[in-house]
Amino acid sequence: MIIIPFLLFLSLAPVIANVFGVKHSYRTGTITFSVVAVMSLYLMLDGYMSYHAVGQYVAVGIDPLTSGFLMILSTVWALASLYSTEYDQNSTSNSLTYNTAMFAMVILLFSRSFPVFLSAWETMTISGYFLIGMRKIVGPIPPYVFLVYGELSTLFIIAMGSAIFFQTGSMIFVHGPYNEILLFLGIMGFFIKMGVMPFHITEWLPIAHGNATTNGSILFSATMTTAAVYSILRFVLLAEPGIFLGSLLMGIGAFSLLFASIYSASSEHVKMLPAYSTIENGGAMLILLGAFIIASDSGFPDIAAFALAGLMVFVLAHSLAKCGLFMFSGIMEKASGSPEIKDYHGGSNSTFYGAGGVLNSLSLSGMLPLGGGIGEWMLLETLFILSIIGNSPLSLLSTVVGAAAALGGGISIISMTKIFGYGSRGAHEGKRREGTMRTALFLAGIMVFLTGILSTFYIMAINPLVQEFTGVGTLGVISGLLIIPDGFLVTSHSPAGLFGVVSPFFVALFIALFSGFMILIGRKFRKREVSTWNGGILEETTLNSFAYANSLRLTMKRLYLTREEREGNLYSEKTFDAFWLAVVFLSRKTVEFSRAMGRAVMNSSLAAYVFYIMIAFFLVMIYVVS
Amino acid sequence: MSSWMFRGLRKGRVTTAFPWKPPESVPVWTTRPVWKGEGEVSCPADAIKEHRVDIGRCISCGYCSSAYEPNGSVDLSIVNGKERIFARSYHVYLFDAGTCGSCNLEIKSLTNPVYDMNRLGIFFASTPKHADAILVSGIMAEGMREPLKRAVEALPEPRLVFAIGACAISGGILGKAITEVVDADVIVPGCPPNPFTILNALLKSRGDS
Amino acid sequence: MNPGDQITGRMRSGEKQFVLRGYGNPLWSELRSGEEKREDFMICDGRYGEISQGSDVFNLAYGPSTGGLEESVRFNIYTYGERILSIVAEPHYKDRRIVMTGTDPVTALLRIERINGSYSPFYSTLFLTALESLGDAGNDPDLGYARILMNETARMVDHLHVIGRLAEGAAQRVASHQIFALREDLLRIVSARFGHRYFFGVNGYAGLTRKVDFKGISVEIERVASQFREIWLKLEESRIFVDRIQMTATVRKPWLLGPAARGAGYRTDSRISSNGLPYGDLDMQIPIHESGDSLSRALVRKDEIAESASIIRAVEGLIRQVPDAREITEKSFEGEYTTRTEAPGGDAVMWIAVAKSRMEAFYLRPPSIQNLAAFCSGISGNVLTDFTFGFESLGIHVSELGGYL
Known part of the structure; x- marks a missing residue:
């Protein structure tokens, strides 16, 4: 009974601590969220469940799904808060909105009724809006588009909620089955928040164009995406959807993964590149989610459990690594004063910075034995198994999705090596220094x-969570083989038997032994430093980051809409996100239309905005009254 | 692809038996001219003093043919520094300090199937940083001074510097020698030295008999 | 003041070929203003190619000393990655500044042979033709035929080298090795007959310095040519080879020379109008290809190898008794003379001025000037991989791009 209020209090503490100053709020956040993380880990392991309803509208609860996600999110928040103590020392508006958004997400995890869920969702969105809205913004379109997308997601969720209310007569979450189309409508709302293609603008727009702060970016990219995945899982748990939704999620996920990885590779903006990478990872999570739904619905609980375990590994690895990558780019941006990767000659020569950067970016590019690599392996294994067990449409779908995932995963290596390579080479700061920012990144x-x-x-720890969904749990996924002791081997099973194995710990051990051996041998020889050989002259050529990915821009001209221009001997090459161009066009038209409407109806210069707010308010009223 | 293989088989072995057998073809005037015992000539390259030919200055023009005869031996090079460590793997970097192009072509000829230096464990490196020896040819052109210094510095130790051709050794009739800038461990005379002479010098420099 | 003091090459105006190099030349601006509108006219002032700018554009420096290029030359490749926007070539690093003024004709001849080792018989022939004309040495047809034979053999050697390098660049290593083995065969034929693989010291004043046995040489050379034909037919079958060199470094400018011009559809060959050698006595075909790309240039060279072999066959039958070279020191030379010939890379023009048997001025306009300019112009817009195909297909010799004192 006491647990939920206590956790809520801990999450609210940083908001209150703003009274004592920005720094104190971040310090409080670091401490309280660390406590929350440890507590929620314990609750998850314990399989703790509790549920409280107040009246018809308010209900909160805790189960392994909530505590699992709370553990992931609060770990990221603790790290982000630690980072912020050095990063942001004086912006109260920033720290207040940042802390509020986190608090809202905690409520979201606990909510068990639509009014609570929606108010948490709206608070999160509005806090996010203020996070960028209170900063200098390039033009009128970014905040407008962001708000439209944010509220659009709310509208979709409201639509789903109303439909479910009419179907079940309850505002409190109850088990389905629901109409799949209606469920999909709600999931569309979560898609928008996750920034899945073609709604990915909501992901990079506030971060890149809105020039969001690093902790804001972490909030948008690493945790709001995770919160959206949680929400989908929550409704999937309630509704038990079928193969139709699963296939749809897999298709959308594959599309998102592939396109985002392509756009990510060509991105030259230090925050836009990680933001595109989030869209890509969001795609991967959707694929796993889809595979989980399909496997559950087709009566393969083992495979479903494996897919869900993969999803949870992916969510954890992505949240942490993306948090780390944004810290990395934040340090780089602060040191060089430019958001363009091509201006970088490294952010800092600190060891923490380099080590943190390489671990996070390699994980995001899907390298074993890092978290991202395990997640990607589990994703591909799931698809392999689905492609051999299913009927032929499912096999075809799994194969196509698997191909897209593998291709996108490959391309993500370009973007990750680019951001890490250009960010860590040389140094902007002469003096070597470690600090809270670098420590957080390293952690x-x-x-x-x-x-x-x-x-x-970790997979064993999420056993209660997976059991809640599949009834099988994850213990069957973990075993041992030959010299590998029990508990160190991840295995995948097809109905025919053992399918694939990987032992992350032993992969790491092998790499460590091999490199240790090489270092031991290498130490015998003398080291010699020579200057760069560049044809015999001193001038050094620098291959800039733009050139690093330009072969992609030229070979995939149609996708990037690459335009090469020349005026005399002045050359330029531009690429575009086709979806973004369409959105800009549409939003311009909408703004024009709203202005015209505004002049005609309300005669106000803020017409567009007010008009929109009115409609949103109107819809909310209808919903509440009904 | 198979047609290439058949052509290769039909053509048979083209690779020389050198160094185990004497060279099949020697352009005689790139070898050392020896006084016949009578007659006087004036050498346009000032390579002849008291009937002895300073082979490092000889430009292989053959203008002394009335009193001198080439001896036809490709064992012309002078090796001042040997490195036996290169016996199995020998990577060389070709450096053009100011040639007419023929020395470079003769050095590059060593990779063709006729000489095939790879069979003897000798390879070209694309950068001096990965090379054991540097083969410098041509006169010391002003613009190549700095690059030559840098290239020699970039070579890991132990290293060998070759001066290949009359221009590199003495400046010939065109300019200054490369020895103004770097010390040469091995000198390979000729204008240009024929590939057998260069191959012979490479083998000698790593201690092959 | 000798107008040549400040020009280190010649330019083409009407009948004459000129190329000016060096800044601050008073003739330069004068000629440029009058002639720049003419499309068939190119002034080269020592700068090749143009610089590109733009926010993401950078200079990818290549050279002067690299493992990939046979001679020392520096390229500034302006790119924003993958695409070559433009190239600036700097051949001056290995400029030997060969001293010609004030030297006696014997030293001058030896130096001229070493301007470009591959073109040695061409340039020595140019110089000796001029000298023989100034010294009234007569015009011995046998000597002319012998020089044609030497030149055509050297042309075959150079063409084999260029095609071999091109095949190597296009990853056709088997073909390239076979072509280089053929080139070695040809050089050995030359070595056995002439005593030197690059004809150094062979060409003399009004004769040859050595007794050369020409009998049967055309049969040996024909064997090389027919083997090359066989290799080429196989090489042509390779789609990889053709795809790589087709449409790369396409250049079609009226100022082109040699295989570059003939590969772009221009019927130009100064062997027809040469004032030195008796090419007029021979029945000669000029191969023409239209596309102007690396493949067309390779095709022209391939055809010319066969053509040279047939010229050699024809001249071997015409040679009766080649006179021995006469001592240059016995004569006194006075005056100036311009000669031209078709070197493997294209038209080469030499102008000498001699006073009291001493060189007063020496100017050479080698074909590599145009070929390097053609490379810089044609490679723009191609991708970085095409660099090798473009450069090797033009057969540029950096050594002859230097200046003379």
Whole structure:
């Protein structure tokens, strides 16, 4: 009974601590969210469940799904808050909105009724809006588009909620089955928040164009996406959807993954690149989610459990690594004063910075034995198994999705090596210094590393969560083989038997032994430093980051809408996000239309905005009254 | 693809038996001219003093043919520094300090199937940083001074510097020698030295008999 | 003041070929203003190619000393990645500044042979033709035929080298090795007959310095040519080879010379109008290809190898007794003379001025000037991989791009 209020209090503490100053609020956040993380880990392991309803409208609860996600999110928040103590020392508006958004997400995890869920969702969105809305913004379109997308997602969720209310007569979450189309409508709302293609503008727009702060970016990219995945899972748990929704999620996920990885590789903006990478990872999570739904619906609980475990590994690895990558880019941006990767000659020569950067970016590019690598392996294994067990349409779908996932995963190596390579080479700062920012980044890297090599134990830890969904649990996924002791091997099973194995811990051990051996041998020889050989002259050529990915821009001209221009001997090459161009066009038209309407109806210069607010308010009223 | 293989088989072995057998074809005037015992000539390259030919200055023009005869031996090079460590794997970097192009072509000829230096464990490196020896040819052109210094510095130790051709050794009739800038461990005379002479010098420099 | 003091090459105006190099030349601006509108006219002032700018554009420096290029030359490749926007070539690094002024004709001849080792018989022939004309040495047809034979053999050697390098660049290593083995065969034929693989010291004043046995040489050379034909037919079958060099470094400018011009559809060959050698006595075909790309240039060279072999066959039958070279020191030379010939890379023009048997001025306009300019112009817009195909297909010799004192 006391647990939920206590956790809520801990999450609210940083908001209150703003009274004592920005720094104190972040410090409080670091401490309280660390406590929340440890507590929620315990609750998840324990399989703790509780539920409280107040009247017809308000209900909160806790189950392994909630505590599992709370553990992931609060870990990221603790790290982000630690980072913020050095990063942001004086912006109260920033820290207040940041802390509020986190609090809102905690409520979201606990909510068990639509009014609570929606108010948490709206608070999160509005806090996000203020996070960018109170900063200098390039033009009128970014905040407008962001708000439209944010509220659009709310509208979709409201629509689903109303439909479910009419179907079940309850505002409190109850088990389905629901109409799949209606469910899909609600999931569309979560898609928008996740920034899945073609709604991905909501992901990079506030971060890149709105020039969001680093902790804001972490909030948008690493945790709001995770909160959206949680929400989908929550409704999937309630509704038990079928193969139709599963296939749809897999298709959309594959599309999102592939396109986002392509756009990510060409991105030259230090925050836009990680933001595109989030869209890509969001796609991967959707694929796993879809595979989980299909496997559950087709009566393969083992495969469903494996897919869900993969999803949870992916969510954890992505949240941590993305948090780390944004810290990395934040340090780089602060040191060089430019958001363009091509201007970088490295952010800092600190060891923490380099180690944190490489671990996080390698994880995001799907390298074993890091968390991202395990997640990607589990994703591909699931698809392999689905492609051999299913009927032919499912096999075809799994094969196509698998091909897209593998291709996108490959391309993500370009973007990740680019951001890490250009960010860590040389240094902008002459003096070597470590600090809270770099320590937080390093901690994120270490956690990503541990998530990877100890993923077998993490998979065992989420057993209660997976059991809640599939009834099978994850213990069957973990075993041992030959010299590998029990508990260190991830296995995948097809109905025919053992399918694939990987032991992250032993992969790491092998790499460590091999490199240790090489270092031991190498130490015998003298080291010699020579200057760069560049044809015999001193001038050094620098291959800039733009050139690093330009072969992609030229070979995939149609996708990037690459335009090469020349005026005399002045050359330029531009690429575009086709979806973004369409949105800009549409939003311009909408603004024009709203202005015209505004002049005609309300005669106000803020017409568009007010007009929109009115409609949103009107819809909410209808919903509440009904 | 198979047609290439058949052509290769039909053509048979083209690779020389050198160094185990004497070279099949020697352009005689790139070898050392020896006084016949009578007659006087004036050498346009000032390579002849008291009937002895300074082979490092000889430009292989053959203008002394009335009193001198080439001896036809490809064992012309002078090796001042040997490195036996290169016996199995020998990577060389070709450096053009200011040639007419023929020395470079003769050095590059070593990779063709006729000479095939790879069979002897000798390879070209694309950068001096990965090379054991640097083969410098041509006169010391002003613009190549700095690059030559840098290239020699970039070579890991132990290293060998070759001066290949009359231009590199003495400046010939065109300019200054490369020895103004770097010390040469091995000198390979000729204008240009024929591939057998260069191959012979490479083998000698790693201690092959 | 000798007008040549400040020009280090010649330009083409009407009948004459000129190329000016060096900044601050008073003739330069004068000629440029009058002639720049003419499309068939190119002034080269020592700068090749143009610089590109733009926010993401950078200079990818290549050279001067690299493992990929046979001679020292520096390229500034302006790119924003993958695409070559433009190239600026700097051949001056290995400029040897060969001293010609004030030297006696014997030293001058030896130096001229070493301007470009591959073109040695061409340039020595140019110089000796000029000298023989100034010294009234007569015009011995046998000597002319012998020089044609030497030149055509050297042309075959150079063409084999260019095609071999091109095949190597296009990853056809088997073909390239076979072509280089053929080139070695040809050089050995030359070595056995002439005593030197690059004809150094062979060409003399009004004769040859050595007794050369020409009997049966055309049969040996024909064997090389027919083997090359066989290799080429196989090489042509390779789609990889053709795809790589087709449509790369396409250049079609009226100022082109040699295989570059003939590969772009221009019927130009100064062997027809040469004032030195008796090419007029021979029945000669000029191969023409239209596309102007690396493949067309390779095709022209391939055809010319066969053509040279047939010229050699024809001249071997015409040679009766080649006179021995006369001592240059016995004569006194006075005056100036311009000669031209078709070197493997294209038309080469030499102008000498001699006073009291000493060189007063020496100017050479080698074909590599145009070929390097053609490379810089044609490679723009191609991708970085095409660099090798473009450069090797033009057969540029950096050594001859230097200046003379």
